[in-house]
Amino acid sequence: xxxxxxxxxxxxxxxxxxxxxxxxxxxxxxxxxxxxxxxxxxxxxxxxxxxxxxxxxxxxxxxxxxxxxxxxxxxxxxxxxxxxxxxxxxxxxxxxxxxxxxxxxxxxxxxxxxxxxxxxxxxxxxxxxxxxxxxxxxxxxxxxxxxxxxxxxxxxxxxxxxxxxxxxxxxxxxxxxx
Amino acid sequence: xxxxxxxxxxxxxxxxxxxxxxxxxxxxxxxxxxxxxxxxxxxxxxxxxxxxxxxxxxxxxxxxxxxxxxxxxxxxxxxxxxxxxxxxxxxxxxxxxxxxxxxxxxxxxxxxxxxxxxxxxxxxxxxxxxxxxxxxxxxxxxxxxxxxxxxxxxxxxxxxxxxxxxxxxxxxxxxxxxxxxxxxxxxxxxxxxxxxxxxxxxxxxxxxxxxxxxxxxxxxxxxxxxxxxxxxxxxxxxxxxxxxxxxxxxxxxxxxxxxxxxxxxxxxxxxxxxxxxxxxxxxxx
Numbered sequence: 001x002x003x004x005x006x007x008x009x010x011x012x013x014x015x016x017x018x019x020x021x022x023x024x025x026x027x028x029x030x031x032x033x034x035x036x037x038x039x040x041x042x043x044x045x046x047x048x049x050x051x052x053x054x055x056x057x058x059x060x061x062x063x064x065x066x067x068x069x070x071x072x073x074x075x076x077x078x079x080x081x082x083x084x085x086x087x088x089x090x091x092x093x094x095x096x097x098x099x100x101x102x103x104x105x106x107x108x109x110x111x112x113x114x115x116x117x118x119x120x121x122x123x124x125x126x127x128x129x130x131x132x133x134x135x136x137x138x139x140x141x142x143x144x145x146x147x148x149x150x151x152x153x154x155x156x157x158x159x160x161x162x163x164x165x166x167x168x169x170x171x172x173x174x175x176x177x178x
Numbered sequence: 179x180x181x182x183x184x185x186x187x188x189x190x191x192x193x194x195x196x197x198x199x200x201x202x203x204x205x206x207x208x209x210x211x212x213x214x215x216x217x218x219x220x221x222x223x224x225x226x227x228x229x230x231x232x233x234x235x236x237x238x239x240x241x242x243x244x245x246x247x248x249x250x251x252x253x254x255x256x257x258x259x260x261x262x263x264x265x266x267x268x269x270x271x272x273x274x275x276x277x278x279x280x281x282x283x284x285x286x287x288x289x290x291x292x293x294x295x296x297x298x299x300x301x302x303x304x305x306x307x308x309x310x311x312x313x314x315x316x317x318x319x320x321x322x323x324x325x326x327x328x329x330x331x332x333x334x335x336x337x338x339x340x341x342x343x344x345x346x347x348x349x350x351x352x353x354x355x356x357x358x359x360x361x362x363x364x365x366x367x368x369x370x371x372x373x374x375x376x377x378x379x380x381x382x383x384x385x386x387x388x389x390x391x392x393x394x395x396x397x398x399x400x401x402x403x404x405x406x407x408x409x410x411x412x413x414x415x416x417x418x419x420x421x422x423x424x425x426x427x428x429x430x431x432x433x434x435x436x437x438x439x440x441x442x443x444x445x446x447x448x449x450x451x452x453x454x455x456x457x458x459x460x461x462x463x
């Protein structure tokens with residue numbers, strides 16, 4: 001009994017160390033992923049920090065043979081983003097822009113950026129939710145298609161196919177004058 | 179056909195995520211350039227539009243909260259243990275007592291040289307494996323790219339200068355043979371268990387031969403000691419495989435002359451863990 005308990009503790013410590021080792025590389029990627037979805041820098045940074053704390057709390061539920069730990073972090077991030085967006089909708093907090101543009105000394109550049117952002121956001125909204133999520137995990141999260149597939153419960157092949165269709169559609173929408 | 183293209187597009191997205199340029203990626207897949215280029219441009223445009231980097235202070239504050247939560251967990255674990263276990267179950271207490279005894283005995287029998295080995299020794303059933311890999315950038319330009327490594331060092335957590343150092347068993351690696359997920363094992367043995375935060379390799383030479391011309395080309399190093407910060411754990415009941423990723427990048431242009439630089443890739447370097455079958459508990463001789 002004592003040996004079993006020690007083993008569980010050692011496994012737990014081991015997973016804690018693994019989680020800590022992922023922080024430097026994945027905090028930024030998770031914050032980026034959250035930023036693209038919620039459009040607020042500060043909230044995105046908070047969510048990224050919260051992901052690691054939630055992961056620490058839920059380490060008992062993490063199973064090695066399930067999904068890679070870095071992909072599991074993005075699953076937590078997705079859930080926190082959904083909660084955040086639900087709270088925003090509940091309190092009828094509507095952001096002025098979908099994604100904030102950083103303040104810039106040059107008003108022309110700022111305007112160009114906002115126009116480009118609106119155009120890009122409009123194009124992304126015409127993708128299916130799954131296509132949008134694949135692109136977010138791949139482009140901003142930096143996950144491999146295998147890791148993205150483990151989050152979306154899709155095979156590598158299915159993710160690659162969705163990815164190609166999404167990028168093709170995005171490309172067509174971005175070159176169309178509208 | 180479509181499946182091949184899907185895989186190629188996927189590979190290019192991975193390359194660009196790793197920092198490779200669009201041109202370099204397209205150069206690897208000339209048969210798909212026309213189809214690939216507009217899609218990858220769309221990818222780059224998307225990344226540019228949504229470009230973002232968290233502030234250093236936000237990252238630091240979040241890390242402090244995480245470390246505090248870790249410390250709090252460890253503290254709660256310690257408090258749950260009975261006093262006897264807390265005091266006498268600490269490996270450090272027994273290790274200290276054993277070391278003192280051993281030194282006294284060694285001093286008596288004159289076995290001092292055996293107590294202070296140079297460093298960890300190779301062991302096929304060890305708990306630590308050191309591997310080298312190449313993160314693909316300009317490696318495709320090379321026929322061969324041999325990197326000579328004379329020493330490896332690991333820094334235990336909390337220490338600032340007491341490195342665990344050892345000499346590789348394989349001291350030359352051809353990076354053209356280990357692109358992407360491929361690796362070359364250069365050392366296997368036992369290292370003290372615990373958490374480590376930094377790794378270095380000492381590179382004594384780099385010899386590259388270009389594919390196109392067969393010429394030997396100079397490959398610069400930022401320093402002979404290539405050090406990265408990476409936190410990982412080593413235990414006795416798992417085999418930790420640490421992959422140290424290097425990459426060679428090309429800088430400049432054909433007009434001004436292309437220069438090659440070899441550097442470590444922190445982002446792609448990582449530790450992996452597998453159960454150590456050779457160290458099962460309660461193993462009887």
